[in-house]
Amino acid sequence: MPIFAPKSANPMEIPQIDLKNYEYTLPDERIAKFPLEKRDHSQLLQYLKGEIRHYHFYDLPDLLPTDTLLVYNDTKVIPARLIFQRETGAKIEIFLLAPVAPTTVIPEIMLAKHPVTWETMIGNAKKWKDGEILQGRIQMGAKEVVLQAKLVDRESKQVEFSWNDPEIAFVDLVEASGEIPLPPYLNRKAEASDKDRYQTVYSKKEGAVAAPTAGLHFTEEVFERLRKKGVREAQVTLHVSAGTFQPIKVDNVLEHPMHSEQIQVNRETLEILLSNSGKTVAVGTTSVRTLESLFWYGVKLIEGKGEDFFVPKLFAYEKRERIPSRAEAMQAILDLMERQQVETILGQTEIFIFPGYSYQMIEGLITNFHQPGSTLVLLIATILGEDWKKVYQEALDNDYRFLSYGDSSLLWL
Numbered sequence: 001m002p003i004f005a006p007k008s009a010n011p012m013e014i015p016q017i018d019l020k021n022y023e024y025t026l027p028d029e030r031i032a033k034f035p036l037e038k039r040d041h042s043q044l045l046q047y048l049k050g051e052i053r054h055y056h057f058y059d060l061p062d063l064l065p066t067d068t069l070l071v072y073n074d075t076k077v078i079p080a081r082l083i084f085q086r087e088t089g090a091k092i093e094i095f096l097l098a099p100v101a102p103t104t105v106i107p108e109i110m111l112a113k114h115p116v117t118w119e120t121m122i123g124n125a126k127k128w129k130d131g132e133i134l135q136g137r138i139q140m141g142a143k144e145v146v147l148q149a150k151l152v153d154r155e156s157k158q159v160e161f162s163w164n165d166p167e168i169a170f171v172d173l174v175e176a177s178g179e180i181p182l183p184p185y186l187n188r189k190a191e192a193s194d195k196d197r198y199q200t201v202y203s204k205k206e207g208a209v210a211a212p213t214a215g216l217h218f219t220e221e222v223f224e225r226l227r228k229k230g231v232r233e234a235q236v237t238l239h240v241s242a243g244t245f246q247p248i249k250v251d252n253v254l255e256h257p258m259h260s261e262q263i264q265v266n267r268e269t270l271e272i273l274l275s276n277s278g279k280t281v282a283v284g285t286t287s288v289r290t291l292e293s294l295f296w297y298g299v300k301l302i303e304g305k306g307e308d309f310f311v312p313k314l315f316a317y318e319k320r321e322r323i324p325s326r327a328e329a330m331q332a333i334l335d336l337m338e339r340q341q342v343e344t345i346l347g348q349t350e351i352f353i354f355p356g357y358s359y360q361m362i363e364g365l366i367t368n369f370h371q372p373g374s375t376l377v378l379l380i381a382t383i384l385g386e387d388w389k390k391v392y393q394e395a396l397d398n399d400y401r402f403l404s405y406g407d408s409s410l411l412w413l
Helices: 057-063 106-110 170-177 213-217 220-229 267-275 285-302 326-340 375-384 387-397
Strands: 043-048 051-056 069-073 075-077 081-085 091-101 116-123 133-140 143-153 158-163 205-208 232-239 261-266 280-283 344-349 364-368 408-412
Touching: 043 057, 043 387, 051 057, 051 387, 057 220, 057 408, 069 267, 069 285, 075 232, 081 133, 106 170, 106 205, 133 170, 143 170, 158 170, 205 232, 213 364, 220 232, 232 267, 232 285, 261 267, 261 285, 267 285, 267 326, 280 285, 285 326, 285 344, 285 364, 285 375, 326 344, 364 375, 375 387, 375 408, 387 408
Parallel strands: 043 408, 069 232, 069 280, 075 205, 280 364
Antiparallel strands: 043 051, 081 091, 091 116, 116 158, 133 143, 143 158, 232 261, 261 344, 364 408
8 A cells, every 4th residue: 555645636536426326126025034044154245356256154264365354343233212102002112313411422321320311213203292201111130120201302302211220221221121123124023033133243332223234144153264264353333323224315415414423443453454464354334434434534633633533424525635544544543542541532424435435444345235226335336336236236136135134245346
């Protein structure tokens, strides 16, 4: 990798994007409604230098060079769908979206043992009267805990949750009473098995309301073979928001309001990224968004544009004389962490990756097959160019299963 990219007044051009060019026909029967019995038995399509080959996911260790760095997202899906019942019998569904108070930091609010406020989506909101406090009784071992919900702002759908046991953390209440928020396109209710299967085997940090689904195919057996081969690993955390399912509804794609998602990365991962000399392969689009956001945060620091870790939607496309190297960007973040004496950085990103973008941190991507005309298809097209149509058609022609519980692909830049 060169120290600097070639000088350019505008290193990344923003093209005119016609969303119709990123549509395809996805028959309903090709959407995987349930996962396979064995995670790593999903099909795996590899795209390399224009050539497509078919494998199974358990073949992945054979397809990665020994010096590959695999970066995956260790976020954990919370059962973010909470159901309350009014005295009249009407059910009110509250879907947790983003924390508001006393902190917006997801790991902190999940561990809170005092009232918390969240931005939510509310089902049957018209039947929830102003000032009415909803109550739910949750059995926690030998204890019965009463969880209350109060609508504090109807317009922004902010809900305050409180409970009567100061020894219980909010995350424990959610885990005990909530439902897994399956993607809307599955068009079915969550079952008991989804609590395990709509979760990666390496999930750790609670806070996502949707799974980083590219990771659902991994098993301990696959990891063991990868480690024996010498493939390295690094973890990042991006808490996937419900905005990942938000369809593009505007004629000008650039006006699509990209969802902001919370990122957490530790010093060890940054040092691994700094020292890595092999190919970097991201597991899933959330890992890509995290890695590329890290790069542009480093650029922001180098350019003296503030230390706040927030990557705006189109920051990467701003005109600049040169683009720093990957190593420079990672070192800038590490230098900041050293000055601040912190081991972990927290931030927000709304980075928008679409054709015209130039990847700075990855050489490959493991990902599922995404919805037509979505921001994720735009991201895939940024890797494959026009060949994205060939790849998706090949998957359709070979009976691949699509979307969250579907099959996988390994795409090389």
